[in-house]
Amino acid sequence: MKVLVTGISGMLGRLTALKLLQHGYEVIGIDRRPWPEAPEEIELFQADIRKRPAEEAFRSHRPDAAIHMATVTHLTQTSPDRMRVNLYGTRAFIHHCQAYGVKQAVFAGRHTFYGAAADSPLYHTEDEPPMSAHTFPELADLVAADLYAASSLWRYPEIATSVLRIVYTLGPSKHGTLASFLRGPNVPLIAGFDPLFQFIHEEDAAEAIVTALAHKLHGIFNVSGPSPVPLSKIVRAAGRRPLAVPSTIFKLGIGRLGLPQIAAGAIDHLKYPIVVDSDAFRRATRYTYAYDERETINSFRTAS
Amino acid sequence: MFDNLLSIDPEIAARIEAIDLEFNKFGIDPYGIDKNDLTRFVSAFAWIYRYYFKVDVYGLDHVPSQGRGILVGNHSGGVAIDGMMVMGSMLLDAEPPRLPHGMIDKFIHEFPGVSQVMSRMGQFTGNPDQARRLLNAERLVLSFPEGARGTAKLAKDADSLVDFGTGFMRLALQTKSPIVPFGFVGGGDALPTIANLKRLGRLFGVPYVPVTKWILLVPKPTRFQLLYGQPMHFEGTGHERDEVVSEMVDQVKERIGDLIRQGRQLREKAISEEDLVL
Numbered sequence: 001m002k003v004l005v006t007g008i009s010g011m012l013g014r015l016t017a018l019k020l021l022q023h024g025y026e027v028i029g030i031d032r033r034p035w036p037e038a039p040e041e042i043e044l045f046q047a048d049i050r051k052r053p054a055e056e057a058f059r060s061h062r063p064d065a066a067i068h069m070a071t072v073t074h075l076t077q078t079s080p081d082r083m084r085v086n087l088y089g090t091r092a093f094i095h096h097c098q099a100y101g102v103k104q105a106v107f108a109g110r111h112t113f114y115g116a117a118a119d120s121p122l123y124h125t126e127d128e129p130p131m132s133a134h135t136f137p138e139l140a141d142l143v144a145a146d147l148y149a150a151s152s153l154w155r156y157p158e159i160a161t162s163v164l165r166i167v168y169t170l171g172p173s174k175h176g177t178l179a180s181f182l183r184g185p186n187v188p189l190i191a192g193f194d195p196l197f198q199f200i201h202e203e204d205a206a207e208a209i210v211t212a213l214a215h216k217l218h219g220i221f222n223v224s225g226p227s228p229v230p231l232s233k234i235v236r237a238a239g240r241r242p243l244a245v246p247s248t249i250f251k252l253g254i255g256r257l258g259l260p261q262i263a264a265g266a267i268d269h270l271k272y273p274i275v276v277d278s279d280a281f282r283r284a285t286r287y288t289y290a291y292d293e294r295e296t297i298n299s300f301r302t303a304s
Numbered sequence: 305m306f307d308n309l310l311s312i313d314p315e316i317a318a319r320i321e322a323i324d325l326e327f328n329k330f331g332i333d334p335y336g337i338d339k340n341d342l343t344r345f346v347s348a349f350a351w352i353y354r355y356y357f358k359v360d361v362y363g364l365d366h367v368p369s370q371g372r373g374i375l376v377g378n379h380s381g382g383v384a385i386d387g388m389m390v391m392g393s394m395l396l397d398a399e400p401p402r403l404p405h406g407m408i409d410k411f412i413h414e415f416p417g418v419s420q421v422m423s424r425m426g427q428f429t430g431n432p433d434q435a436r437r438l439l440n441a442e443r444l445v446l447s448f449p450e451g452a453r454g455t456a457k458l459a460k461d462a463d464s465l466v467d468f469g470t471g472f473m474r475l476a477l478q479t480k481s482p483i484v485p486f487g488f489v490g491g492g493d494a495l496p497t498i499a500n501l502k503r504l505g506r507l508f509g510v511p512y513v514p515v516t517k518w519i520l521l522v523p524k525p526t527r528f529q530l531l532y533g534q535p536m537h538f539e540g541t542g543h544e545r546d547e548v549v550s551e552m553v554d555q556v557k558e559r560i561g562d563l564i565r566q567g568r569q570l571r572e573k574a575i576s577e578e579d580l581v582l
Contacts, residue, residue, distance in 0.1 A: 118414050119431055193419050229330050230423075247416065271419070293328055
């Protein structure tokens, strides 16, 4: 079975591609970025998903399934370009799937979709609306991409589409939103708040994506790993020092004074939890994670 | 959070150990309750519960010792001392101890420090989704259907009841949870409020700032009466029309009013413990 992966050169893209190979799939990849040490078996198209060469990959290979991971998630990228990549990229992906007879599509999205607020419940289910759109405008394009991808569930019912909302990944690659936040020796937290964070080992996340594909899932699914841990405990377990900064100073000092360059809306994510219920995914696939909360953090901590 | 501040009382540690909760490798339960923080916090709180205040608890065996249930009672006394005392009775007097999840007002989680403590103790912003999930997980939920209007009662009205919300009843019907009514007496004596400053409250992001007889918001040592009534079971789906649900809510409200009356009589020594009808 032939699987096309967009955003294959990203951390999760690479891991997923390698897992697909292990499971005996044939893999084709599309990415703007190169992947120099990619295995020979993988044919790479170095192209933007929105551009013609990407379409050629679909046209010439006629993949049976496709996984969309070409979304820009880091928040330093200026918004207009992100918006284009994330929305038009998703549109192009869905269009090509439909036009070239792809039978199965997986959209790898984020659990931050649900947003964080003082009154948001622990354990979001898939039917909940995206509250992050108004509290965190910088995430609006990812939310829109998620909803847009989900619209193909009724638009193209002949394609088995699954939209995955995956929690933060963590692991030896040291890539990803949570890993970047934990980069320095001191990690600034908001004083008086300590939200539960949900994370999954990056290998487990890649395995979950392959599992969704193998089960031909049709629908929206939260994907999570071990039970959540308060952020300050994650910071300490990662060998970092938590630094409590009052919220007002944090807001003023973003990008300065050694505080991370994060979007203002992200402050709520450092105050309140986003915790998802992934029961539906587990029931549909019998998926279980391999790395528990401590092993996951240790793999990040001890990686060179 | 309290590692350098509060010490562990071995008796309390044993009680926390006896609560039916599962902790992960970081000592955190799936709802964020921190075993270590909880033990330290309750160790300190036990002194307040047992010696600063004194709570006469009746009918504790009406609270299910396991499985789902909703504790529903009256609010009074400016701030939710009643909620704290209910928590105290369940953690320090009940056998086996249980940890009720309070459904608290949204503004509470806006405050630094307070939000962190509440999160680690399993006290969440009241929200039907949250309550339903906890009940389905066989937890105990604590609800004050009068909400902030209840704590806002001035001292002279402490034993009265204001309008009840109906959310708790729909949840009870949907999740087939027993309702355990309770009456709490003495809140108006601990913190006798003579006025509530609403405008000042808005400035601080709270519903109101209570002013007591002695101006300061410090409760005086008080003896409270806390009476748990027999569990009430209601049949239904939770999708009944408002009139139907309101009628059920009125039954609970009436029961709570009755428990408050008995608590008041007990407090004034007009009746003795043997006369109680719980």
